[in-house]
Amino acid sequence: MDIDSQFSTVLGRTSIFIGTRSSPNTPAMAQNIILHLDYDCFYASVFEVEQPALRSLPLAVQQKQIVVTCNYEARRRGLHKLQLIKDAKRICPDVVIVLGEDLTKFRNASKELYLLVRALVWGGRVEKLGFDELFLDVTEMIDYNVEMLNPNDLAHSFFHLDRQDPTEGFIYDASQFCGSTFPVTEVAPATPDLSSLGMRLLVASHLQGHIRSKLEHQIGFTATGGISTSKLLAKLVGSVHKPNGQTTLLPPYESTPEEDSNVLKFLDEHEIRKIPGIGSRMAQKLRTHLTGKEDSDEKVTVRDVRLFPGMGPASLEKILGGPGSAKGIGSKMWNVLHGVDTSEILEGRDLPTQISIEDSYGRLDTLEAVRRELVVLSRSLIRRMRTDLVDETSRWRAHPRTLRLSTRPRPPPGSETGRTYQSNRISRSVPLPGFVFHLEEHVDALAERLVQESVLSMFRRLHPDKSWNLSLLNLAVTNLVESAGEQQSRDIGKMFQQQVEAEVDVSDEWDDEPLASLDCVLCGYPIPLFAIEAHQMYHAQ
Numbered sequence: 001m002d003i004d005s006q007f008s009t010v011l012g013r014t015s016i017f018i019g020t021r022s023s024p025n026t027p028a029m030a031q032n033i034i035l036h037l038d039y040d041c042f043y044a045s046v047f048e049v050e051q052p053a054l055r056s057l058p059l060a061v062q063q064k065q066i067v068v069t070c071n072y073e074a075r076r077r078g079l080h081k082l083q084l085i086k087d088a089k090r091i092c093p094d095v096v097i098v099l100g101e102d103l104t105k106f107r108n109a110s111k112e113l114y115l116l117v118r119a120l121v122w123g124g125r126v127e128k129l130g131f132d133e134l135f136l137d138v139t140e141m142i143d144y145n146v147e148m149l150n151p152n153d154l155a156h157s158f159f160h161l162d163r164q165d166p167t168e169g170f171i172y173d174a175s176q177f178c179g180s181t182f183p184v185t186e187v188a189p190a191t192p193d194l195s196s197l198g199m200r201l202l203v204a205s206h207l208q209g210h211i212r213s214k215l216e217h218q219i220g221f222t223a224t225g226g227i228s229t230s231k232l233l234a235k236l237v238g239s240v241h242k243p244n245g246q247t248t249l250l251p252p253y254e255s256t257p258e259e260d261s262n263v264l265k266f267l268d269e270h271e272i273r274k275i276p277g278i279g280s281r282m283a284q285k286l287r288t289h290l291t292g293k294e295d296s297d298e299k300v301t302v303r304d305v306r307l308f309p310g311m312g313p314a315s316l317e318k319i320l321g322g323p324g325s326a327k328g329i330g331s332k333m334w335n336v337l338h339g340v341d342t343s344e345i346l347e348g349r350d351l352p353t354q355i356s357i358e359d360s361y362g363r364l365d366t367l368e369a370v371r372r373e374l375v376v377l378s379r380s381l382i383r384r385m386r387t388d389l390v391d392e393t394s395r396w397r398a399h400p401r402t403l404r405l406s407t408r409p410r411p412p413p414g415s416e417t418g419r420t421y422q423s424n425r426i427s428r429s430v431p432l433p434g435f436v437f438h439l440e441e442h443v444d445a446l447a448e449r450l451v452q453e454s455v456l457s458m459f460r461r462l463h464p465d466k467s468w469n470l471s472l473l474n475l476a477v478t479n480l481v482e483s484a485g486e487q488q489s490r491d492i493g494k495m496f497q498q499q500v501e502a503e504v505d506v507s508d509e510w511d512d513e514p515l516a517s518l519d520c521v522l523c524g525y526p527i528p529l530f531a532i533e534a535h536q537m538y539h540a541q
């Protein structure tokens, strides 16, 4: 499937207007208010919270031979995410390197942060994306608090965090925005229209400030925030002031014949590839169309595409459509280019889409060694299932139905290039045996039994020959069925997860020289080939 088309389904499902629930003429009150949070240098911050002395040092987190992230002190010294460790050491010899292959502490921190935020947002309307991003639909809280404003004394306002308890909340100055705005502005209008979108966004900027400060002071993590009316806009505008900042996208959100809206002004300057939903292949097709050159690397902005003669949904459909692309891609992308995204917040997405544990090996060529490693992986897998899927009352929140074993055989020396070899994972799935859910039994005993009764026979079917040498084993539970009472909105996430795997494991892309990176279908991040495995691990939560 086309990476770009997969992206397009992430955003704006059947969108028509900018973040409104009904029509373009709906009054401003109908627009949702969405906050986006992205924790700063997340994995590095987890270590800094554990050991505050690390904060002032350049700190890099290592998985395999890669810096998966580094703190801002390290970035100041020239390091960046997804860099080879050897390059990082050369550029910054005093960099402190910590190992980040065990994801447990990141997952736990992520969960703690998520639960704190979810407890604050009315109706729990919080969606988690990966470990370190959250989208919050705070419409209800904002509308309530806008109604409570005293227009004669905005500077001494009180934000109500609880409708039942009028003392629960914080004091704030509603005569000005909290944090930065796009475009930059000094103060709110002198005679504010309390029902206006601007006022609602202003109040939301204070809630965002409050949440960020709580995350920092209560748990120790700084985050970057965006405030707008949709996931697309909140995420994009949030990235304007990084790290530890926040930005509100100011109205007007609708253009007039005389003037473009701020949404357009903001989006128009972006290189097309920077827009979530536009992957590199799609961007390349657009560049080719606009410049008339096949491999053009000219900078093409949203404005260039939007205003290109004849451009519109039909024309985009022709340019971007084709085998593998999503249906209606033209109108979807036309919407995205106008900042239109009506995708809803998928609440309660703290359940993983699958759980997968893997390790790589220099040499693994005896059944006894494989058995031993499979027990180790099974143990971690069952532990992870318990951490992620069992609630406080010892109930399983979801039951994975499928157990999957994947291996990566090493090719005989000289028979294949490194690149094609990367993609040679083979796998086999069986129904997950029910005994794995027995909480009263010890993890070690369950792991032994799982290997003995299921995994070894899967392994033998995968490798009927006597001789093999493996470089990787991966054990996963997939196909999660949620227990009654849990939110029912995981299908999309599951679909993307599968796409990531397909893309990374078996894609034809690997044969397409020269390919320096692949765009992840989940997060859009361009991943250098050497970092694919680490990136995959990051999503396989």
Ligand code: TTP
Binding pocket: 038, 039, 040, 041, 042, 043, 044, 068, 069, 070, 081, 082, 131, 132, 243, 525, 527, 531, 534, 535, 536, 537, 538
């Ligand atoms: P990011 O949000 O991309 O990075 P970050 O939070 O470290 O930095 P920033 O301040 O720029 O937001 O990813 C979140 C975490 O996910 C990151 O700390 C490390 C991990 N990660 C991987 O393990 N592999 C990857 O390929 C990427 C991109 C991130």
Ligand code: MG
Binding pocket: 038, 039, 040, 041, 042, 132
């Ligand atoms: Mg981050």
